[in-house]
Amino acid sequence: MGTAEIRGTAKVDSRTKNLIERLSPADIAVIDHRDLDLVAAEGLARAKVKAVINASPSISGRYPNLGPRVLVEAGIVLLDNVGPEIMRVKEGAILEIQGNEVFLKGALIARGIWLDKARVELLTAQARENLGEELDKFVQNTLNYALKEKSLILGDIIPREFNYEFAGRQVLVVVRGNHYREDLSALTSYIREVKPILIGVDGGADILLERGMRPDILIGDMDSVTDEALRCGAKVIVHAYPDGRAPGESRVKTLGVNYSLFPAAGTSEDIAMLLAYDCGADLIVAVGTHSNMIDFLEKGRQGMSSTFLVRLKVGSILVDARGVSRLYKSRLRMSHLLTLIFAALLPLLALVLVSKSPPPILRFLWIRIKIMLGI
Numbered sequence: 179m180g181t182a183e184i185r186g187t188a189k190v191d192s193r194t195k196n197l198i199e200r201l202s203p204a205d206i207a208v209i210d211h212r213d214l215d216l217v218a219a220e221g222l223a224r225a226k227v228k229a230v231i232n233a234s235p236s237i238s239g240r241y242p243n244l245g246p247r248v249l250v251e252a253g254i255v256l257l258d259n260v261g262p263e264i265m266r267v268k269e270g271a272i273l274e275i276q277g278n279e280v281f282l283k284g285a286l287i288a289r290g291i292w293l294d295k296a297r298v299e300l301l302t303a304q305a306r307e308n309l310g311e312e313l314d315k316f317v318q319n320t321l322n323y324a325l326k327e328k329s330l331i332l333g334d335i336i337p338r339e340f341n342y343e344f345a346g347r348q349v350l351v352v353v354r355g356n357h358y359r360e361d362l363s364a365l366t367s368y369i370r371e372v373k374p375i376l377i378g379v380d381g382g383a384d385i386l387l388e389r390g391m392r393p394d395i396l397i398g399d400m401d402s403v404t405d406e407a408l409r410c411g412a413k414v415i416v417h418a419y420p421d422g423r424a425p426g427e428s429r430v431k432t433l434g435v436n437y438s439l440f441p442a443a444g445t446s447e448d449i450a451m452l453l454a455y456d457c458g459a460d461l462i463v464a465v466g467t468h469s470n471m472i473d474f475l476e477k478g479r480q481g482m483s484s485t486f487l488v489r490l491k492v493g494s495i496l497v498d499a500r501g502v503s504r505l506y507k508s509r510l511r512m513s514h515l516l517t518l519i520f521a522a523l524l525p526l527l528a529l530v531l532v533s534k535s536p537p538p539i540l541r542f543l544w545i546r547i548k549i550m551l552g553i
Contacts, residue, residue, distance in 0.1 A: 183274065183275065183276050184206070184228050184229050184255060184274070184275040185228075185272065185273070185274045185275075186204055186205055186206035186227075186228040186229065186272070186273060187204055187205050187206065187270060187271075187272060187273075188205070188206055188208050188267050188268070188269060188270065188271045188272070188273045189201055189205045189206070189207055189208065189227075189269055190208040190265060190267055190268070190269045191208075191209065192209070192210040192211075192265060194207075194209050194211045194214075194218040194221070194222070195217075195218060195221065195381070195402050197209060198218070198221035198222060198224075198225060199404075201222070201225035201227050202225065202227075203225070203226040203227065203228070204228065205225075205227050205228065206227060206228050206229045206230070206231060206273050206275070207222055207225070207227045207229070207230045207231070208231045208233075208264055208265065208267055208273075209230065209231070209232050209233070210232070210233040210234050210262065210265055211232055211234060211236070211245075212234040212235060212236075212238055213235070213236070213237065213238050213240060213241070213243045213245075213475070213476065214232065214236040214237075214243060214245030214246055214249075215243055215244075215245050215476035216243070216244045216245050216248060216356050216476065217354060217355065217356060217358075217476075218245060219244070219245030219246065219247075219248035219249050220248055222249060222254065223248055223249060223252040223254060226252075226254075227254060228254075228255070229254065229255035229256070229257060229275055230249060230254060230255070230256050230257070231257045231260055231264055231273075231275070231280060231288070231290070232256065232257070232258050232259065232260065232290075233259075233260055233261060233262050233263075233264050233265055234259060235258060235259045236256060236258045236259070236293060237293075237298070237301040237302060237305060238305075239301065239304055239305045239308055240305065240308060240312055240475070241305055241308070241309055241312050241471075241472060241475050242302045242303075242305040242306045242309065242472070243305070243472070243475075243476060244472075246258075246293055246298045246301075246302075247295075247298050247299075247302065249293075250293060250294060250295045250298050251295070255275065255292070256292075256293040257275060257278060257280065257290045257291070257292055257293075258290050258291045258292070258293045259290050259291050260280060260288040260289065260290035261288060261290075263287070263288060264280065264287070264288045267282065267287070277292070278290055278291060278292045312471075312475070313471060316471050316474070316475070316482075319483075320482055320483045320486060321483070322483075323483035323484075324483040324486060324487060326443075326483075327443045327444060327483050327484050327487060328487060329443070336452065336453060336456045336457070337438065337439075337440060340415075340438070340440075340453060340457065341457075342375075342395075342413075342453075342457045343457075344375060344454055344457040344458045344459040344460075345457075345458035345459075345460075346458070346460050347374065347375050347459060347460060348372055348374040348375070348459065348460055348461040348462075348463065349374055349375045349376075349377060349454040349459040349461070349462050349463070350365070350369065350374040350375070350376050350377065350463045350464075350465065351377045351379060351382075351447065351450045351451060351454065351462060351463070351464045351465065351467070352376070352377065352378050352379065352382035352383070352385060352386055352393075352465045352466060353379045353380075353382045353447045353450075353464070353465065353466040353467045353468070354379070354380060354381035354382050354384075354385065354402065354466055355465075355466030355467055355468055355473065355500070356466065356473070356500070357466070357500070358382065358385060358465050358466025359385060361465045361466065361499050361500060361502050362385060362386075362389060362465050362466075363389075364499075364502050365463070365465065365499060365502065366389075368463070369391065374461075374463065375394050375395070375454075375459070376391055376392070376393045376394050376395070377393060377394065377395045377396075377397060377450050377453075377454065378393035378395070378396050378397075378403075378407065378412065379397055379398050379446050379447045379450050380397075380398030380399065380400065380401065380402045380403045380446060381402040381403055381404075382465075382466060383396045383398075383403055383407040383410070383412065384403060384404050384406070384407045387406065387407055387410060392410050392411060392412065393407070393410065393412040394412060394413065395412055395413045395414075395415060395450075395453075396408065396410075396412040396413070396414050396415070397414075397415040397417060397440070397446055397449060397450050397453070398415075398416075398417055398426070398446040399416070399417045399424070399425060399426045399446060400416060400425075400426025400427075400429050400430060401425075401426060405433060408429075408430060408433055408435050409433065409435060413438070414430060414435055414436065414437040414438070415437065415438050415439075415440050415449075415453075416430055416437050416438070416439050416440065417440050417442070417446045417449055418439050418440060418441040418442075419441065419443075420441055420442060420443050421441070422439070422441050424439055424441075427439070440453075443484055444484030444485070444487075444488065445468070445484060445485065447464075447467050447468065447485075448484045448485055448488040451464065451488055451489075451492050451496065452488055452491070452492070454492075455491065455492040455495065459495065460495065461495050461497060462492060462495055462496045462497065463497045463499050464496060464497070464498050464499060464500070465499050465500065466500065467485075467498065467500060468482070468485065469482075469485065469489075469498065469500065470482075
């Protein structure tokens with residue numbers, strides 16, 4: 179068990195992705211996030227909060243989610259499963275964590291389990307033992323819903339007003355998924371040279387803006403995208419249920435942003451790929467998309483029927499760039515660096531040998547070196 183005493187400002191939200199935008203290093207994040215997922219944990223780690231207090235189990239044992247490991251490896255205290263009463267703490271209150279107990283104004287208000295690296299490893303190993311049973315249920319749900327959602331690939335679901343000129347163009351679809359920031363960075367040269375049509379799926383639009391790229395199209399249910407992205411000038415498509423209901427529509431209306439409705443089953447990233455495919459895209463490059471059981475369990479979905487069907491349809495032109503940032507990481511060794519320096523200095527050394535006095539360029543370089551070294 180941990181024994182550190184931590185004092186910080188409480189920031190409270192049951193939706194972790196909303197809370198992340200309000201966090202600072204002086205804060206203690208108070209969340210209610212069963213099976214803390216990787217993307218949420220990476221956001222908490224980037225905020226460098228003092229601690230995370232979770233009302234629910236960060237690892238319930240259903241499947242081996244990776245979020246808690248990210249936090250403990252980042253050195254962030256994770257006090258787990260303290261109970262729902264903690265969510266009543268008012269934002270801005272000063273909390274103190276002593277061991278596995280939480281105090282407000284000197285009064286004990288909650289007690290939880292301190293998750294250190296050893297305990298996270300133990301819980302994760304136990305969760306892996308349950309994966310077979312969870313896989314059986316996941317596959318069955320996927321097959322059951324695939325029969326209901328087969329219109330995604332058999333029918334013509336693209337609204338007639340979506341006559342975008344994608345023919346002969348490449349399309350980059352950015353989703354807020356695992357390692358999406360790193361993978362997008364790895365594609366910088368591709369984006370600069372090819373200039374693909376940029377589609378941001380919900381929060382994926384924000385990461386494009388952060389990198390200085392305006393999305394051409396923003397599609398999603400609008401639950402994790404900022405107002406700034408909605409107003410950036412992209413064509414906004416609100417993903418609706420097949421019956422036309424669209425919870426995100428009211429938000430877009432309130433902002434006064436022009437938009438189109440896209441009623442369809444499946445996830446917003448599925449719809450983005452179908453849109454690109456049916457509008458004639460030459461190639462679809464996907465970043466951060468969800469493509470396996472753990473991804474979908476972290477999103478709270480019990481199957482991946484729509485994604486399975488959509489990838490059957492668009493697979494011939496789909497390049498999944500997930501994990502491309504980890505495919506190959508160059509390591510510049512000191513021997514390489516010395517070789518480069520020696521090769522660069524050879525012409526200058528030759529110039530010195532044939533000159534009676536040092537050339538001006540050498541005197542200039544020597545002055546610059548002294549300035550850099552502070553001598």
